[in-house]
Amino acid sequence: MIPANALLLTDLYELAMLEAYHASDMDDEAVFDFFVRDLPPGYGYLVAAGLAQVLSTLRDAQFSDEELAWAADSGRFGDDFLDYLRGFRFTGSVHAMREGTPFFPDEPVLRVTAPLPQAQLLETRIINLLQYQTLIATKATRCVHAAPDKLLVDFGLRRAHGAEAGLMAARASWLGGFAGSSTVLAAPRFGVPIYGTMAHSFIEAHDDELVAFEHFARARPQSLVLLIDTYDTEGAARRLIGLAERLAEDGIQVQAVRIDSGDLGEHARRVRRILDDGGLGDTNIFASGGLDEHRIAALLADGAPIDGFGIGSKLDTAADTPYLDCAYKLCEYAGEPRRKHSEHKATWPGRKQVVRRYDASGRMRGDRVQREDEPADGEPLLELVMEFGEPVAPTPTLADSREHCAEQLGRLPDALRALDAQAGYPVDFSDRMHALAREADVHIEKQQLKSSGGNGP
Amino acid sequence: MIPANALLLTDLYELAMLEAYHASDMDDEAVFDFFVRDLPPGYGYLVAAGLAQVLSTLRDAQFSDEELAWAADSGRFGDDFLDYLRGFRFTGSVHAMREGTPFFPDEPVLRVTAPLPQAQLLETRIINLLQYQTLIATKATRCVHAAPDKLLVDFGLRRAHGAEAGLMAARASWLGGFAGSSTVLAAPRFGVPIYGTMAHSFIEAHDDELVAFEHFARARPQSLVLLIDTYDTEGAARRLIGLAERLAEDGIQVQAVRIDSGDLGEHARRVRRILDDGGLGDTNIFASGGLDEHRIAALLADGAPIDGFGIGSKLDTAADTPYLDCAYKLCEYAGEPRRKHSEHKATWPGRKQVVRRYDASGRMRGDRVQREDEPADGEPLLELVMEFGEPVAPTPTLADSREHCAEQLGRLPDALRALDAQAGYPVDFSDRMHALAREADVHIEKQQLKSSGGNGP
Known part of the structure; x- marks a missing residue:
């Protein structure tokens, strides 16, 4: 029997997109962010968790013979694509916040950088793993x-x-x-x-x-x-x-x-x-x-x-808030910033870093989301944790992460610790992030004009 | 790595109780019912689901060498009990409603009859498997x-x-x-x-x-x-x-x-x-x-x-009602009816059958929970599905169960199909069930009197 954590534990559309990417060799480097759009009502923060399971999933990502046999028998996929699936591995890199770190809406918690099909296929399981443990932690x-x-x-x-x-x-x-x-x-x-x-x-x-x-x-x-x-x-x-x-x-x-x-x-x-x-x-x-x-x-x-x-x-069951408004979104492809514009679901383009500042007593004072290459005025929260498909040693033990979590919670502003937190925490986006978002928009508008011109209203 | 569906996927207290049972040879036949205490708000019924996974879990219940090695290394259990765990198998029987059958509060959906330790150990996973699929179906x-x-x-x-x-x-x-x-x-x-x-x-x-x-x-x-x-x-x-x-x-x-x-x-x-x-x-x-x-x-x-x-x-995530008020409770041991009396959590003793009656047009008219050996004035819903630890052939396919579910939903009273169902469905308990409950109570009162006498207030 195919195990419940197999690579086929994904949405069919991931395989469909992969076949399309494969058909036209769209395998340039893509960058995806996992982030949360909103805090649950009354929550002052969220705690990052589940990274260890994401890393082992990426490291071991490989279709089994049983999975490949099913895919072939299903008649849904072409032979050439089946060969591609047979050789599928994750060879990309991951930047992430340490497990146990408090985070806030719109901050990337995890970033995957890999050839587009690799970063895409794992979307479903990455969200599945990070969301649940984040809720529970x-x-x-x-x-x-x-x-x-x-x-x-x-x-x-x-x-x-x-x-x-x-x-x-x-x-x-x-x-x-x-x-x-x-x-x-x-x-x-x-x-x-x-x-x-x-x-x-x-x-x-x-x-x-x-x-x-x-x-x-x-x-x-x-x-x-x-x-x-x-x-x-x-x-x-x-x-x-x-x-x-x-x-x-x-x-x-x-x-x-x-x-x-x-x-x-x-x-x-x-x-x-x-x-x-x-x-x-x-x-x-x-x-x-x-x-x-x-x-x-x-x-x-x-x-x-x-x-x-x-x-x-x-x-x-995280009964008061059994799911998070979270997403794993493309923010760069082939060196170009990308974003989507869907109503109430617009995303930030480009490779980001989250920089946390503290006051003199060590309490968290505010975060800035900025471009990866901007100088950091504070503590950068996203660390390289996987490169070329292999975890960057040493991975912290769960006991270490637990200690880190306790230490981090001690640095939270008191108001955020309230069970019915009303106060927000200051997260801003750097000028260069805003500029990049505008740049991505101009690109989108151009292509829409082009499409409209070609096809009439 | 020990698989996530291993026998150690249980609560520690199950193993603790097993060791105590083992120490004094308490392995007479026990009967446990799985049931739901209340419908979620606005729900007119629930649909039984997850039986197939329970049956395969019981059939395959056996500690792996890795699990046994951990148990031995943990120092938590005596050698004699570890030997017992090595030989552990489920040899009992199961009666259950077919997957896809609508059911109501206090009706047993599944009954396990087995030597006490066997029926006890699997409690946690049986609830875990039945609750979730029931919610989703x-x-x-x-x-x-x-x-x-x-x-x-x-x-x-x-x-x-x-x-x-x-x-x-x-x-x-x-x-x-x-x-x-x-x-x-x-x-x-x-x-x-x-x-x-x-x-x-x-x-x-x-x-x-x-x-x-x-x-x-x-x-x-x-x-x-x-x-x-x-x-x-x-x-x-x-x-x-x-x-x-x-x-x-x-x-x-x-x-x-x-x-x-x-x-x-x-x-x-x-x-x-x-x-x-x-x-x-x-x-x-x-x-x-x-x-x-x-x-x-x-x-x-x-x-x-x-x-x-x-x-x-x-x-x-069954977001409006992410868990059910459900339980798996002892109702008979060594031939004697058993029940608990905890506030708002009292249970019905004895081996039961759920009998469903229909009106002339085939619509469900009401259920009676009665003792297993009472004559059934209607359709008995609990069927023998496992005996001596092996499923009773033939197990329905999922497609069959889906058809059964659709057919059953067609027989629901219209009012129960409403998304905000206010109407209840008539479920009563037979006179002999009431008599058995009183009998179990007298037994409990006697032993409490005895205990009080022995130890003083």
Whole structure:
């Protein structure tokens, strides 16, 4: 079976355009930018994520024999083009912001420079990879702003949109500052710390809730978290006291209880009192169920004594903003600047750099998008990360990127960290960028006049 | 690298519970139901989808050597349990509604019967697979209701949450009645018809829009769709007339033009007039950009002369309702009915059947959830689809399921087909189901009394 991340995981129009390019040898160098047009409502910034997966996709881009056999059998493509597909590799270069870097609308986050067909074919998957992890990493940082000193764990695999989404959500939320994920595969694949509790079914499969607790505690004594809301939350907390004493005699500590239903704040307050009165002051309270950054902030503002949160469906589906208004657009071909003019979707031409300036205290002060060859008055954010189809060593580890993200978030203006951010961040375009855009427009107008002349109104 | 659909694609708590079950030989037969608690706002029904992927996951469930090596190295699990994981297979049975069947809250859509650890481990992935395709298939049927005679194509891969989401959206939207998808891989994997046009970058890479059109037309003359909104939509439509005449001389027909920006209805009206006046009455208009079922219905209600729609981000991310309130819950263990009582999350115990009744005209009249062994006064919807870990032949093809879905949608009460459905559909629980729930409650109360007595408040 052709794997789900095969090169055929693309839009048919990419192959159609490639065949047309191939037919007329249009393989001059093209430059494409990936960028976002708007921030989601209430968001002050976005966090770049997914670059590592883009780079491995480009490095390994090659049609398998199975894919080629399908393409030949489909009757959709000419023999000459099929030969071309057989030899297809990505030989271009990539400039990108580091994973974990905050960015803003209209800033190129990633730039691909390659022969036109190569840069075109990968469009669909590049957007697919960057958009999702950017959504999740950003949302994770917003949860961290809401609960900076709490244990935050991704619980969303089951409600994520498929296998890759669940796995990448674990990666991206850790990048964004979560403590870890419940998704086991994220440990071997990305070194993400993993966390787990127990399900209601475990309690229900036993004839007695306390027997279930003790059974679990003795089988899995490390990092013990007991789920107490299967029947009666406060009742379970009370009954737990005696059990905890017996377990303590054998050196087993109930590290936390988990509440997954009802009014989480109210239950947490009552359970905290019961645990404290019962001598379990060191046992933490972990909450889950329908949480996102807003709900967490509200619970903590209300004084809920909750020490950690499991954040699932609303994180892994980016429920408040499940997609970004993002694009991957041609900005140069064969040395000429290019842009499109579609209503509300005009783009900036040419090769760009994003330069970030900081104030004396190290806080971000504003970005400028400028031509690549303009002198940088600040920190250039786009770095060369792939050349001749190979990653430029050394690629940062995910742990490095996570540290970078935390450091960068510390430099954000406070107003942008608000969960309902109203303030904008200053991003301007250099005079030379404006001049280049005008130049591209004149070019477009000329060719339209020419076409009109030739074909009548 | 461990593949993204490996058995470790699960929550850590599943493995923790398995180790506890293993430690005390709790491997009696368990029964779990997958069901949805509520319909999304405005939805009159949901459409079952994703069963084929669940069955192949269960059939192939086996830890790879790489996974086992990681589990051993992690130090998280005992040797005896690692041996158990090495031999892990799914040997149980599955009852399920056919893909394409409409269903309603609290109705089991899928039931797993297996030794407790087997039924438990697969929980996370079963929910992950069923939820997403159910969301997408349902949304696709709603688009079909909005535009029953139009060409509807899934364009969402780039904004889908990862590879699997994009691929499964193509599958599920075709199941729901779409004409096809732009996702190439859906053709070899699932036999989904694929469609493609061209990107703005193709136009921009040429010095002249008309030259780009002609180049594309001659390279890919079949099913020719030209994208006309890169610079000036109506201008491009006018200039196209002369080109179309020249192409027609060589037997090439411009099947459609595509509009992807601006006021789609207004542009479509103007372009229709231009094409009709220019003798291109047979050239269709295809629209895309920010579409969902509501927008499509509004465009058509407004008389927009649009013949087909490309539906992307809002379909593939199920943007209005990106996750379902769904669950996979234990309802029987070791022959005893089980349920949980958590606030607002109580579940129904026991093995169930869903029986659907129809009126004289074949329209659905109401469903009853009853015990499996009660006589069925209507059509039983849950069928045995897997036994002893192997699918029960023959599995319907996706094309069969698509036909079944269309047939079933024809039997829905009209009110449920509304995009903003207010009416409910009658689902009741048999007297014997109510009696069983009471029986399970008495059992829970007894054990709680017992626990309370033992440990004091």
